[in-house]
Every structure is written in structure tokens, then in C-alpha cells.
Amino acid sequence: MRSTLIFTIYFLMSVLPGLVCVPAKAIEISDLHFKELTKRNGLSDNSVLDMVEDSHGYIWIATPSGLNRYSGETVKKYSPSDIEQNSIPSGFIQDLFLDSDGELWVGTHAGLAKYLPKTDNFEIFDSNNTAIKTDHITAITESTEGNILFTDRKFLYEYLKSTGQIRPIKQIFEDESLIRVIFDEPNRTWIGSRKFGARILDKETGQVSDLQKVNSFGFYVDASAVFDIKVIDGNYWLATNNNVKVMSARGSLLGEIDATKVGQTDNLVGLSIALIDNNVWIGSTSGLYLIKDIDSNTFDVSSSIDVIHLNSDSYSTTGMPQAIVLKVIEDRAGAVWASTFKQGAFRYHPDYASVFFKPTYNSERETIDNHAAIWAFAEDSKNNIFFVTQTRGLGKIIDGHQDIKFFDDFLSLEYPISFWDLKIDANDYFWVASSDGLFAFKFENESFTLVNHLFEGQFIDSIHMDSESVWVWVESQGTFSIKLSNNVESVEPKKLQGKKITERMLPIFTDSKSRLWLRNDKDLVIYSTEQKRAERIITKQDGLNSFVESVFELQDSYWVTTRSNVLQLDKDTLSIKKRQSRSSQKSGIITSTLGRDNSIWYADEIGIHQVQIPSLRKGTIIPNEELGFNSIGEGAVLASSDGSIFFGGIKGFNKISKTLNSPIARNAKTLSPQLTEFSIFGARKDNSNTTFELDQGNIEIEEVDLGSLSNTENIQFIDQKLLEYDQSRFSISFELVNAAYPVQVFYRYKLNGLDNEWIYIGRDSSKTAQFNNVSFGTYNFEVQAKENGKEWSNSRTLSIEIMRPPWLHSVALVFYAILLFAFVGFLIRQYQIRKFNQLAIKESEERLKLTLWSSGDELWDWDVYRGQVYRANTWGTLDFPQDDIRTTGAYDANIHPNDITRVKDSLREHLEGKSDFYELAYRAKTFNNQWIWILDRGKVVERDHNEQPVRMTGTLKNIHHLKEAEEQLNLFKRSIENISEGVFITNTQFKFISVNNAYCGYTGETRDQALASYMHFHLYPDAFTEEIKKTLKSKGNWSGEVESVRVNGERYEMELNIDAVHDEDGKISHFVGVFSDITSRKNTEKELLKLANTDPLTELPNRSFFQASHQNLVRKGAQHTLLCLDMDNFKKINDSLGHQTGDILIKQIAKRLQRTTGKSATCYRLGGDEFSILMDDNADVHTVTHYAQSLLDTLSRPFIINKQEFVLGASIGIAFYPDDGNSPQEMLKNADTAMYFAKNNGGNSYQFFSGEMNQNAVRQLQIENLIRQGIKEDLFTVYYQPKVDIATGKLVSMEALVRFEHPQKGIVSPGQFIPLAEQTGQIIEIGEQVLRKACADTKRWVSQGLFSGRVAVNISAKQFELPDLDDRINRILSDVGLSPLHLECEITEGTLMESPENGLQMMNRLRERGIHLALDDFGTGYSSLAYLKRFPLNTLKIDKAFIDDIAVSNVDRHMAAAIINIAHNLGLKVVAEGVEEEAQLDILRRYDCEMLQGFLYSRPLNAERFEKLLTENQQLHTILSQSSV
Secondary structure, eight states, X not given: XXXXXXXXXXXXXXXXXXXXXXXXXXXXXXXXXXXXXXXXXTOSOSOOOEEEEOTTSOEEXXXXXXXXXXXXXXXXXXOOOSSOTTSOOSSOEEEEEEOTTSOEEEEETTEEXXXXXXXXXXXXXXXXXXXXXXSOOOEEEEOTTSOEEEXXXXXXXXXXXXXXXXXXXXXXXXXXXXXXXXXXXXXXXXXXXXXXXXXXXXXXXXXXXXXXXXXXXXXXXXXXXXXXXXXXXXXXXXXXXXXXXXXXXXXXXXXXXXXXXXXXXXXXXXXXXXXXXXXXXXXXXXXXXXXXXXXXXXXXXXXXXXXXXXSGGGHHHHOOOSOOEEEEEEOTTSOEEEXXXXXXXXXXXXXXXXXXXXXXXXXXXXXXXXXXXXXXXXXXXXXXXXXXXXXXXXXXXXXXXXXEEEOGGGGGSOSSOOEEXXXXXXXXXXXXXXXXXXXEXXXXXXXXXXXXXXXXXXXXXXXXXXXXXXXXXXXXXXXXXXXXXXXXXXXXXXXXXXXXXXXXXXXXXXXXXXXXEEEOSSOEEEEETTTTEEEEEEOGGGTOOSOEEEEEEOSSEEEEEESSOEEEEETTTOOEEEEOOOOHHHHOOOOEEEEETTEEEEEOSSEEEEEETTTTEEEEXXXXXXXXXXXXXXXXXXXXXXXXXXXXXXXXXXXXXXXXXXXXXXXXXXXXXXEEEEEEESOOOOOOOEEEEETTEEEEEOXXXXXXXXXXXXXXXXXXXXXXXXXXEEEEEEEOTTOSSGGGOEEEEEEETTEEEEEXXXXXXXXXXXXXXXXXXXXXXXXXXXXXXXXXXXXXXXXXXXXXXXXXSHHHHHHHHHHHHHHHHHHHHHHHHHHHHHHHHHHHHHHHHHHHHHHTOEEEEEETTTTEEEEEXXXXXXXXXXXXXXXXXXXXXXXXXXXXXXXXXXXXXXXXXXXXSEEEEEEXXXXXXXXXXXXXXXXXEEEOTTSOEEEEEEEEEEOHHXXXXXXXXXXXXXXXXXOSSEEEEEOTTOBEXXXXXXXXXXXXXXXXXXXXXXXXXXXXXXXXXXXXXXXXXXXXXXXXXXXXXXXXXXXXXXXXXXXXXXXXXXXXXXXXXXXXXXXXXXXXXXXXXXXXXXXXXXXXXXXXXXXXXXXXHHHHTXXXXXXXXXXXXXXXXXXXXXXXXXHHHHHHHHHHHHHHHTTTSEEEEEETTEEEEEEOSOOOHHHHHHHHHHHHHHHXXXXXXXXXXXXXXXXXXXXXXXXXXXXXXXXXXXXXXXXXXXXXXXXXXXXXXXXXXXXXXXXXXXXXXXXXXXXXXXXXXXXXXXXXXXXXXXXXXXXXEEEXXXXXXXXXXXXXXXXXXXXXXXXXXXHHHXXXXXXXXXXXXXXXXXXXXXXXXXXXXXXXXXXXXXXXXXXXXXXXXXXXXXXXXXXXXXXXXXXXXXXXXXXXXXXXXXXXXXXXXXXXXXXXXXXXXXXXXXXXXXXXXXXXXXXXXXXXXXXXXXXXXXXXHTTXXXXXXXXXXXXXXXXXXXXXXXXXXXXXXXXXXXXXXXXHXXXXXXXXXXXXXXXXX
């Protein structure tokens, strides 16, 4: 039964590897290791906009510079072409999509493209050939019916696969926007944009619903941008510009993943969502997020979530930087790809996390020359991993095996002590082998305590521990055991007795029979501790070729790892049954090894290897580059309890995770490779003469033989290939697409019908199968791939049929047989003649060979008629030069392409008798594909009666070493001559003997002038030159910056370095100088210094110079006066006439200030129109007053710019040191305070700082803080004052008034906080809170049927300046659900008259949205009837100032009547504010005023009391209406 179950499991794992996977475990940040793909790897651009994997496993990558296809090793670029009609469109690539048929679609700014794999080009759909309106394609997807949906910036289109036609479906957006996502469902289609949020198209009705408004689908998405939509566990996940929203299928918001959920401060702008292995990956503008373990049964997005954020903090661990992540996908190999903006693509594969390297260092100095070598590991009972280093003692691996900790307890030991091995017994005692014996420690409270010290002064380098004892070998004393117990302090070592135990025998293993295994440099001894004798000694005669590293015991065998290979020992006879085939010459000796499960792991010079037992087949191989080139130490290996394996080395340790050790992972099958190219060699093509028509006539191009050319075809998408009879030389290229480690992939192939044996290809071999002279017939090509630690893949096959040639028919074969008999007879006769001739010349050739043998030259003899070259004294590294004259076509050309023409020309010249001999040096290729220089000499020694050559002989000589030396000298000469620095060489008398071109360019001297002079620094005294010469002769080097002069008299500065050159005897023979012109750099430094301290506009000292000067005065304690000056009304001039006029005005102001200050003070420009003046003398108050007044007088005079006069004032604040401050900061603050007081008092004046000013400023600051607290804690409440219809007495409207109720300070007067909020801009947030609360209350009362009128909300001047005020109001109305018809905005005259035209535009936009407008406080500001006529108002409000005395003042009555009459003529309704008396009401009723507002009817009430008033008002009118009936 058990065997049947085991066979069934093994069959499923081998046949269905996709169904067997490693058990899922939670991803930790230490598991994530990304590799980058950038322009350095071949991408066309580092901005990766989209990615998709095709059905063959290729990754298609969209960038702004083109389309890329990545195979895992190479990148193929697809670029636009003006010549090729079917190339990729030239526009910006926006989106990629792979449909259910495996077809790739590309959305560009120049149209839609479909990739055609058979022709490797594209079919283009644009506005020229389809119904597409604009060519800017932004998003692509597939509909539920299988057609292609795509969008431009407004419209949604559908490509019908059945007809190949494109039809517009619907205009989704009124204005253009970048549409980022299309999500199709059976009854509706979602469309997300970057500007207008998301909308849903109803497929049945064709209606488009805005998800930012109330819609029939019940979805409400309050986001202006939606970048991605996914359905996960039946819920909708939406990536927006604010967060990631999770919504149920019915539209309810389940939760939001925002910045607070992921530990960020800014908004979480989600760009992409991907569900991979029950984890959600989110690409965003702030990096890549991974939400772990999404389970539909337990996951609650509204609670806390387990999230990993990949950013710059985790870059050193993960390799993923802080980046804008645009897309996340998973490929078929299980790798996760992330595309980023400007930083390339990044790939995470689970295999990347299987090997981890952690360096260790001898101290805090973490440099490559300070590594601490690890020699052993051990694990305690709490599963903590400890290690020992040679010089630093014991350390502990912490933080999930990602970091280390060293212990200082070993510093107290008497140094120098080196540590070599570590074991931990069952009682958690630590046994440490060292150069000073054996230590026993106890580890408690993160500290080591020395318990015992054995074998003091003895060198012990290894420890063996079994369940009962600790075993060590002591130099010149033997092998000892220490019994394990809880009383370690009193243990006594016991020496091991027996024959063969007296020499160096190291204990390495204790088997299940309690036998001790010991080894020396030659033998392996199995010792019985019970019988106290050696039971078995395995020697070289038994097959043990090198000393043993470790022993691993299984049920039926012992597995012994030596320095050479792995051996299997029979458990009964202890004889060698099986031996691993391993080359020590290639891989080096084995240093560390252990057995784990059914594997042996060991380290050598190549890396770490896994050998599967009992088959001894190779498993996982981890090369040195993955180990961080950590040279593994001897015996430094541990298999931990969690399944990980640790190897220690010279630089630190490597951890091999348990996923790599998993038997299931090892049995996974590799994906099938892909066939890429089919190349045919030597195929004949139809040759013909080609003629071009030109104006001068016809030019005929001679025939070109294309017989030797190759024909290459893409075969990724074909399974059969038919070849002609002459196409028998071909090659097939293949590759495994997107392997985790491409360099570790093995391949094997075979051509069934030719050779049924597999041909294996190693990691470094070319992935090409080449076949030559394959005869006609039918063949089947198979290729398989194998990744490291996986099984061979399924075969990728290609059926090949080669046609039969015409000359192999039966008639032709009979004719060939007759010719064959005749030819054989002819050959026999020719052979006899040739044999005789060869014997005659053999003796003379032997003599010549002996002569050439001593010279090292190769002899060649060319029989011109026969076309054969005979060679003697060959080197064995080079084939004879293939020049197509002496040799033809048998081999590939081995003469360098740049030399072949010279060789042919020189050889033909000699054969034609134009030269006495043939001699030429050229490059030829060796069998190792290396180019070497050879000297080819020869001479025609025999010609026929027509003077045609018959025989030519010559020699070949290797002159490569001479050419290399000559090239090195030429290269050095050219480098010195063309270097940008000036170079000169002098003799010991400092006379120039050589200069380069740069020297002449810098100095202006000719080469002859320079070589006729001596080294001298003309701008310095002679002693300076002599001192340099003296330094050079004594020290051999001088460097510095000096000034010199060119021939034309121009001075320049240079950086000069002179060194001495010594001859073979160590004496100075020459001096070499190198210099560069640094004049420009010096000038730049001076300019930068000036710019750092000077204002570029006014050339006054700037703020930084002011701060330094002021700090210096304070530091000295010098009394001084600080004046801060700010121009009045400068901002209006600057805003109205432009910054250019403002800059001219600032310059004129600066000039007047400079003239006024003179030498008695210093003027600085702090920025904008703000200046400061420091008077650093002991000026009294009267002097300062006179000085300040003179400044005001000077600046009050008109400024003339472009024939226009401008009159400005100035406000000056004055502070004295030390009376008004003890620090520069306090002085400047107080002077600023005084200046603002002067400005608030009307400007054009000066103020001295006083304590009251500071108190007032503090009071304003307190109020400002209270406002800020009120905004944050929502302390602003809304009171409502009713507006009553005068004719009916009915409450028809109300005005929302803000009140500030502080929990500690009580009610803060609006007169205190509103003006200050206007100054600070906080009025905008207050206004929005008031508007939102007023709309919410109104919505509630309208829904309850208590109110049907409008709520009037005051709009402040700051709010009215907002360019998106209408959008903000509309957003609040949408959020609350209140109709715009219930809202009235009250705007004051002063607000409108600040910018009437802009105000008119905003009012029109508000009216278009259905919002009523009222003009507040009419008559108190700058009333303009012209603008009043143009403004789209609904209501005019008469200010309370006109109503107060209306009953007693004729003037006020007439004014009110006039205002009401004007309003009625303009079609406006009138509201009278501040009505408190019945007499006032009677007059207003007589003047036909529509509404009143004031204490006569009601004071402002809070929402609760106002709701009662509404209820009472409704009940009253109900009673009145019933009584009237």
C-alpha cells in the first residue's frame, strides 16, 4: 500500500509539476530581491510605461523611445521607420495588451498597432484608415465577447475580430483626459481617467454615469483620477489619486488603503494593482507596496493590514529603489515584474531569495581588507545560530538570519588567540576550539561566562561532538574525549587508546553503532569505543584517493565526502560501492560539506553544489557570483532546524534557504524552450545582372555570387520546415525565455533520424544546434532545457524534410556506377606515378625541414596546378592562411578582414611576375579564435613555358610579440600627443627635449621654440624656480598652482605636477611635467563668491551677507541700530504692470537708498521690496529719527519709468541693540514688527519697536493658533438667521453665520478672528467648513420637508480669488447631495471690485451651475452701477447702516427707496439687513422690499434651535392655511 502511494505521488510530481508547488509561506522583506533591467541592459529608455508577457514567455516593455522585447538575456528593440510601412508607429507608447488569442496590441500616440509574429512587424489602425477620431490611444482591454476595447482621450472604441472593423461605441468624457484603465463586465464597462475620475457605461442603454455623482449603479468614487481596477475575491479594488478603494459588488465602500494604512504621510497615489499568490501588489508614486495574505474569509481592509513598503529604506536588502511604479505583473515563471518611471524595470523571482550573503568584519570598519573569516556554526536549544570567527570570537545571527551580533566577552581573554571551531551540547554549553586550547562557556542574558579551560597552550582546530562526548585531537598528545554533563567545571579529558591512534587522527563522525570515525591525511579509521580497537581502516588501496571531509549515514549506506568526490560505502562491509564522477582540476578541492535529507552539499572553487543520493546526480549549483565571491572555509557548514544551510567563508556567511532545499522544488519541471532562428548556409540564390538608369547612361553591376551567404528565418511560430536538396547545412537557435538564472540553464537536443542520442550543451556554450551535409529525408528536431534544481523540460519539436536531389534517381545512379569504375582505374594509375615522384623529393624536403626546425619557421610548398599546399614544421595552433588563391573554400577564412585584400594583391603581383619575391605581414586567426601577426614570405620557384607559375615555396613566421610591442609604443606616443593636459619632458639640466600639442596650445609657443628653452617661471623671482629644481632633485616630485604668461602676453593660471624619471640604475635621467589651464575655474570661483554675497538685481549686499555682518556686530557687542524698510503699494504696481517694471523700480529704490545711506550706514536687500539698513556707530535717537525721515522723504519723491510717474511710500521699523534684542534673530523680528505697525498705521512712516507691539503680535499669534486648532478640531459652528418674506411673513431663506466656540476660551468674537483669518488665508478652510455644514443641515431640513428655500453663505475675498471656487462648491454639493438651487452665495462689493473682470467670470460659472448670487453690504463700498448692471446677480442686500435710521431720517429713507428702485429695475430681489423695529418694517413694506433679516424676527440661532423654529413656522402656516380654507 505504501509503495503504491509513493509511486502515485512521484508520478504526479513528474508529470504535473504545475500542480505541485512549495507550500505557501508569508513573504518577508528579506525574501524580496529584485534585479534591474535598464538602458545598460539594452532597453531603449529607463522610463518603463507598461509591460506584458506573451504566450511564449517574452516580456514586452513599452518606453517613450520605443517597444522592447526581453527574452531574459537579450533585448530586441522595435523602432519607427520611415521606410518600413509596417513598423511600430512613431508616437509615444502608452499601453500594451495581450488578448485571449495571444495577440499583442500596442496603444501609441500615433494609433493602435497589432503585432504580427510571423512577419515580425505591425498592422496599424489610425484615423487615416479607420473610424478612430484621434490617434492618441490611451488604454486597451478585451470585452467579455472577445473583441478589443480601446480609448483615445474622449471616445471608447471596439475592434470586431470577426470583421476586422473598428467602430466608435460612445463618447465617455466631454473634455480630453488621459484614460488609464478599461474594465469590462457583461452589462457595463468601467473607464478610469487621470482627470475626471471614473465613469461606467451601461451597455444596454448606452448611458454614461459619473461615479463622482449619484448614479444608478450605486457606486460613488470621490477621486479625480482612477488608474487601475481589479476584482479580487468578488470585490472591486480601485487605484486612485487619493488611495486604493475596496468596494463591494453592490457599491458599498468596504474600506480604503490610504497613506495612514501603509505608514506614509502624503497621499497614496495608486497606479497599478496585481493579485499574486494571495498577495496584493500596489504600484504607486511613492514606491511598491505588498499587502500580504489577502484571504476573502479573514481579510478586512477597514482594519489594520500587513503591508511591506519597498522604498529607499529597504533598497540595500531588496534592490528595489524609491520609484514611481507604473505597472506590476507576474510572468509564467512566477516572477514579479515592476515597471518604473525613469529607473527601468525590476524583476523579483522567488529563487533570488534562496541564497543570502552577509559579510562579517573584524571591527566597525567595514572594508574589503577587514573581513572576519567564519570557521564554524552551531545551533542551541532555542534555535539560535552562533558562529565563530578567527580573530573576533563568537557571534550570533539575528533579525531573521539577516544580521549579526558580536560579543565583547572574548576581549577579556589573553590575546592573541585565534578561534577555529564551535559546538553546543544538549545542556547549551559552548565548546570553542582555539590556539590556546579548548574553552567551555555558558551563555546567559546575552553574555558568555567561561566555565572551563582545557588543554591550555595547545592548538586545537576542530571539535567532534556526539550525544555523549566531545572529541578533540591535541598536537603531539593524541585524541581525547570529554564526557558531556551538567558539571562541566570538573570534567577530565580521557585519551583514546589503540593502534593507529598514536599519529594525527581527527575524529569526524560517530555512527549509529557508536563507532568513532577518524581520519588523517591518507586513511579513514572506524574505531569501536566499546572494544577499544580499530574495526576497519580504509586506505588508498581500497579506493580512498584523498582525505575525508565528512561522513553522512543513511539507512543502507554511509556517504563519505572527500576532498575529491563523494563515495558510497556499504554499511556492512564498509567497502566503496559507488563513486561520484568529478573533476578536481576544473572544480578544485572540496572544503566544506554536509548531508541533508537525500542530498550531499559541498563547496569548492566553483561554488556550492548539491548532489542527490543515491543517484549521485548533480542538483543545485550556486556559483561564486551568487555567493558574493565568499571563499568557503574548511568545515564551516551547518544545517539549521528550520531547513536552512549555512556556509562560512573568508568574507562572511551564506545562507541557503529551505525553498532551495525543498525536494518538491527540486522536482519541478523546467518550462519548454523556444525556437528562435533557422539559418541555412550555402543556399544558392538566383543571381542576375542589375542595371541602374542614370542620366549619363546605364551602369551595369557585375554578378555577385551569393552561394556562401546564409538565409535566416524566425521559426518561433512554426512546427514544420521544408528544405531543398542544396539546403543541407543549417542551424537552429533556441533559448529558455525568462529563466531565473539564464547562465545556469543546460540544454540538450537531437535530430531524430540522423542521431537519436542527446547532445548536451553547457552553460557557456552557444544555444545553437548546427548540422552539416544532412542527406535528404524526414527528421524531427527536439530540444529540452533544464534549470538549476529542476527537471528537464518537455521537448520543443520541429519537423524537417529535405527534398531528394535530381541526380539521385535510378538512371543517374547507373551512370554514376560506370563512371566510378573508370575513375577508380584512373586513380590507381595516377597514384603509382605520384608515389614515384614523392619518393624523389622526400629526401630534399627532409633536409630543408631540419634547417627550418631550428629557426621555428613553418615551411609551405604550393603546387599551383593541383591547388595543394604542403606544410612542414607546423606550429599546431594555426591553420594555413585561407586567402582563396593558395587555398579555396575548404575552411572558413582565417585572415583578418582588414588584411585579406592586401594579401591577395601582393600574392597576385608576385604570381604575375611584377615582384621578385612575396613578403607580407598580416593577422591570422588561431584555433583558439585569437588573432596573431605572422610574416608570410615566398617565391615562385618554377614556371611553365607560358611563364605561368607552377610551384611556389615559402615560410611563415610568428611575429605577434614584435607587433604587440610596436603597437604599445605607438599607442603610448599617440596618447601623450593627444592628451588634453600639457606634457613636457626635460633633461637633468631642465632643458625641454619633448612637448606635446596641448603644451603648444596652452603656451602659444611652437614646438621648436619650446625645445630651445629651459624651464623657468617668468612671473616669479629666480629663487622660486631654483627652489622647485632643488625640490625635484631631492624629493623627485613637485606640484602646485602657478601663474604663467603666453607668448601673446596673456596671463593664465595652471595646475602643475612634475615628477622625476629614473633609469635602470635608479638615477634621475629626466623630468616629466603635466599641467592644465585652470584660469576659467579660478574666475568661476571668484564669480561664485561674488554671487553668494550680492543681490544680482540691485548689486546691494544680499540677505546672507546681511546675516553675516549683523552676526559679527552682535558677536563684538557693538551698539548699533537696525532699520527694516518695506515699500508701500509696491505689490499693486508689480502685479498690474508686470515684474519687468517692478525690477526697474526696485533698482531705482536701491540707488536712492545707497545715495542716502552713504558711508554712515550699510543698506542690504533682503528680498522682494524689503530692505534693511545697519547703522553700526553710536547714533542716538535723534540722529536715527532724522535719518529715517530723510529716507521717507527720499523715497516719497516720484519714480519715473517709461515716462510714467510712480509715487510710493515706505514703512520703516527701528530696533536698537542691545535694548530691543540680544541676538540677530530677535533684532530682525522686532524691527519687522515695528515696520508692520508702521504699515498698518497707514504707511509712509517709521516706528520704533516697543513692548506693546510685541504683546499685540503675540495676541494675534494666539488667535491665529486658536483658529488653527478650531479648523483641526472642527470647533467652528454655524448659526442661522432667517430671511422673511415681508408680504406673507413666511420664512423663505436663511443666512449661515460662522461662530467660534472654544472649549477653554469660550466664544471668540468674529470681529477678532475673521480679519486675521483673511490675512493668513485660513478663511478658505473656515469658509469650506461653514459651507459643508450649512449644506448638510439644509439637505436634512429639505429632506424632512421643513424647508424649501435657499441657504445664503458668505464667500470671503480669499475664497473668491480661488480659480477653482466653482469646482470646490460643486464638490461639496455632490458630497452632501444638495441641489445647487438651494444655495445662495453672498459676495461683498469690496470683493467684487478688487478684480471686476475675474469676478464676473467666476459669477457666470457659478450661475451656470444653478447657484444664486447675492450682493452683500450694498452701498458701503465702491458701488458701481455699470458693474452692477453686468454682474449676474439675483439678490441685492441693503446694509444695516441704511436701515438703522430709516424711520427718523429722510435721507436714509430716500437712499433705501433709491436702492430698492434700482434693484427692481435690474430685475433683482431686495433683502433689508438689520431690521429691528416695526416702523422700519412698515416703511420697507411700503417701498415693496421683498425680504427682511434682523432681530425683529429672530436672532442667529444654532442648528438645533433653528430646526425648532422651522418646525414651528411650518405648523403655524399649516394652521393659517387650514383656517383660511
